[in-house]
Structure formats: C-alpha cells, structure tokens
Amino acid sequence: MARVLGLLMSGRKHGFTSGLLEAALEGAASVTGVEVETVQVNRLAIDPCHSCFSCIRRETHDCVQKDAMGADGELMGRLTQANGWIIADPVHMWGPSATCHLFIERCYPFLWSGTLSGMPFMSVSCASNQGMQRLANEIICKWAFTFGLRYVGGVPVHTTYLAAARQHVGELGRRLGEAAIEDARERRPVSDQQRFLDYLDKPWSALEPYLQNLTNGTMTYEGSLIAQGLASFGRPEARALLEEARAPFQQALEHFHAGNQTAATELLVRASALWTHATWREFLEEEVIGTRVPGAYRPIEGGQQEAPRSQS
Ligand SMILES: Cc1cc2nc3c(=O)[nH]c(=O)nc-3n(C[C@H](O)[C@H](O)[C@H](O)COP(=O)(O)O)c2cc1C
Structure with missing residues (x-):
C-alpha cells in the first residue's frame, strides 16, 4: 500500500x-x-x-x-x-x-x-x-x-x-x-548532482539563481562571494575549501555564458557544495551550530568531504 x-x-x-x-x-x-x-x-x-x-x-x-x-x-x-x-x-x-x-x-x-x-x-x-x-x-x-x-x-x-x-x-x-x-x-x-539536473526543466531551476547568488548579481568571478571570501575568511580550513571551489566555479560560469547548462550545473554542484562547507566552517560550526556538516547535506562529490582541521 x-x-x-x-x-x-x-x-x-x-x-x-x-x-x-x-x-x-x-x-x-x-x-x-x-x-x-x-x-x-x-x-x-x-x-x-x-x-x-x-x-x-x-x-x-x-x-x-x-x-x-x-x-x-x-x-x-x-x-x-x-x-x-x-x-x-x-x-x-x-x-x-x-x-x-x-x-x-x-x-x-x-x-x-x-x-x-x-x-x-x-x-x-x-x-x-x-x-x-x-x-x-x-x-x-x-x-x-x-x-x-x-x-x-x-x-x-x-x-x-x-x-x-x-x-x-x-x-x-x-x-x-x-x-x-x-x-x-x-x-x-537522488544524488546532489541529479537533483540539480532534474530541476533544470522545472518551474524553478537552481542554476541561474545560484550563479546570481554566488556572483552577487555580477555573473563574474571577480564580483563573486568566493573571491570576496578568499580575501576576508579567517579560518585556514574554510579558505582551503574556497580555494578548491574557485576553479569549478569559474568553469561553471564559463559554461553558463556559453549556453552549456548541463556542464555548468555539474560544475556548480561541486563549487556550491564546497562553498556551503566553507561558510559552515567560517561562520557556523563553532559559534552557532556546534557540529560538523551532517553527511546527507551537500556532500562534496569526487573530493574530500571536509578540509583537515587547523591545529590552532
Ligand atoms: C491574506 C490573503 C492574501 C491574498 N492574496 C492574494 C493574492 O496575492 N493574489 C490573489 O489572486 N488572491 C489572493 N488572495 C485570495 C486567495 O488567493 C483566495 O482565497 C484563493 O482563491 C484561495 O482559495 P480559498 O481561500 O478558497 O482556499 C488572498 C487571500 C488572503 C486571505
């Protein structure tokens, strides 16, 4: 039943x-x-x-x-x-x-x-x-x-x-x-990637709004939160995650501007998972939530789940 x-x-x-x-x-x-x-x-x-x-x-x-x-x-x-x-x-x-x-x-x-x-x-x-x-x-x-x-x-x-x-x-x-x-x-x-791909043809699709979000409306890497975070984040493990996000994010933008939605989405999934883990480390983990990211939430596919902790 x-x-x-x-x-x-x-x-x-x-x-x-x-x-x-x-x-x-x-x-x-x-x-x-x-x-x-x-x-x-x-x-x-x-x-x-x-x-x-x-x-x-x-x-x-x-x-x-x-x-x-x-x-x-x-x-x-x-x-x-x-x-x-x-x-x-x-x-x-x-x-x-x-x-x-x-x-x-x-x-x-x-x-x-x-x-x-x-x-x-x-x-x-x-x-x-x-x-x-x-x-x-x-x-x-x-x-x-x-x-x-x-x-x-x-x-x-x-x-x-x-x-x-x-x-x-x-x-x-x-x-x-x-x-x-x-x-x-x-x-x-559904896997994280499948979820982003499945919604490409739905009334709301994550690709463009998420790129708008991460670029703060500029649709450029230079204007992005990732570039800003690399200049302002204090925790080394959060910065390491941002470093890792930079290339897939830049490539996602390039594919998006070239009209390749699927490739842009696949790269964005990786970049945005790294981004969310980085912000978690920088802002939430110690002061707000008091725990690491649960496994079911935005796993970093094809890479390390989390950056090693700093000794400090
Ligand atoms: C607080 C409130 C706000 C509403 N805003 C809208 C609105 O933005 N657009 C609209 O077409 N109808 C609006 N309505 C009317 C409802 O959409 C209307 O009641 C709707 O047909 C839902 O059906 P029901 O109330 O019979 O469930 C609003 C009704 C309430 C109570």
Whole structure:
C-alpha cells in the first residue's frame, strides 16, 4: 500500500484550494494500491522554527519543539510515513501562504536526515484575485528542490479557469499516485548532482539563481562571494575549501555564458557544495551550530568531504 498525504494550507476547509486538493487526491486514489489522507495544516498549532539547531546536532535529526511538527507532534509521523505529498496552497500576498512557508520552514530537520530525498511531490497554487499563482508555484518548486523531492509537477491555478484546472490537477494526482506506488516499493534518493539536473526543466531551476547568488548579481568571478571570501575568511580550513571551489566555479560560469547548462550545473554542484562547507566552517560550526556538516547535506562529490582541521 502506498500513502499519499494531502496538505491543505488554506483556512477554508471547503474553498477553491480544497476543491483542487480533492481533485488531486481523487486522481491519486484512482491508482490501485494508493490510500489518501488530508491534513488541514492551517488549523494545526505550529510555531516558527526557534533556530536552536538541535535538529542538526541530534543524531536522529528530529525537532525538539513541542507542537504539531515536533518529533512527537501529530504531523511528523504522517509526513515521514507518506510515499507522496500534495501541497495545496492559496496564493497570499503574491506568493505562497504564510502557513505553507511555516510548514516548509519546520521541515528543516529533513535537510539533515535526507528523509525526503526522492519522495514524489506535487503542488497546487490557487489564486482568485490579482493572481501571481505562477510566482507562488515557482517558490514552492524551489522549496521542493531544497529537499530533493521528486517533482511530479506544480499547477498554478487562477479560478478563472477552475474547471480545466481541476481536470489537470486530477491527472497530475494520478501520476503522483503511480510514483507513490514505486516509492512504496523502494525509495530512490537522488544524488546532489541529479537533483540539480532534474530541476533544470522545472518551474524553478537552481542554476541561474545560484550563479546570481554566488556572483552577487555580477555573473563574474571577480564580483563573486568566493573571491570576496578568499580575501576576508579567517579560518585556514574554510579558505582551503574556497580555494578548491574557485576553479569549478569559474568553469561553471564559463559554461553558463556559453549556453552549456548541463556542464555548468555539474560544475556548480561541486563549487556550491564546497562553498556551503566553507561558510559552515567560517561562520557556523563553532559559534552557532556546534557540529560538523551532517553527511546527507551537500556532500562534496569526487573530493574530500571536509578540509583537515587547523591545529590552532
Ligand atoms: C491574506 C490573503 C492574501 C491574498 N492574496 C492574494 C493574492 O496575492 N493574489 C490573489 O489572486 N488572491 C489572493 N488572495 C485570495 C486567495 O488567493 C483566495 O482565497 C484563493 O482563491 C484561495 O482559495 P480559498 O481561500 O478558497 O482556499 C488572498 C487571500 C488572503 C486571505
């Protein structure tokens, strides 16, 4: 049996968004062997993340907060037992709702455990006024990427075309159900590189935004955070990681400017993993988090996992 979990972010139990979720779940349930369940996340007591970083330090990577999304909360078990999630979200303030953002933020422990890597996922973003459903859909896609979710699809909906959208969402729900059956047989976690490559044709792809991020909007090595970090980072082990990141990062930029998306992505995966390990060493490890980078998080493929520690 495969389980598909519908996560309703709207406060309106019988509104437009819930109607779309129903259509998606009907599609999923039409696949033999799939059972579906709905949770109205909007009505659960969920606090924002307290930034205690216990989920990184604890070997079990679970959350210590005492609410619906804590380790013993009513939601966490259902989330981890699912073989597929459907997020149905109303568009609020030209983007995803606060409930959706809160939920995603509290999924932070899954970054460290890698639990969600490879799990099938779809979303629906429903607007009925000015819109911005496409932007909301992109943002939810970006969040799905961060966890390495297997992105079956995302549907930006405006109620102007609600009937057609219901049909589309139902079909996607069926595809999610099929993917959930495979997931129940065996979860297939995605490698870091595969995740970046898989999202190249999705509503949100990491390649260009990440290059914009690392170059601080300049799209040049000279203007990049890596060049700046090499001038300002104090810890030798962090600087060593940046040194290692320099060449793949420069090559990633060259390939991007030449239009070679796949090669640029492969190089960026390596450079950005080194970058995140370097910042961890420089800013987070001792003062903030108190532990090394968990193994499931941004492994440095084809190289050393971490630079040797300095003796000082
Ligand atoms: C706080 C708030 C902000 C909203 N912002 C937008 C918006 O930016 N664009 C839009 O088209 N609709 C907006 N709406 C309307 C919702 O998108 C609308 O309720 C939507 O169709 C979701 O369906 P539901 O409320 O029936 O679940 C907003 C509603 C609320 C409560």
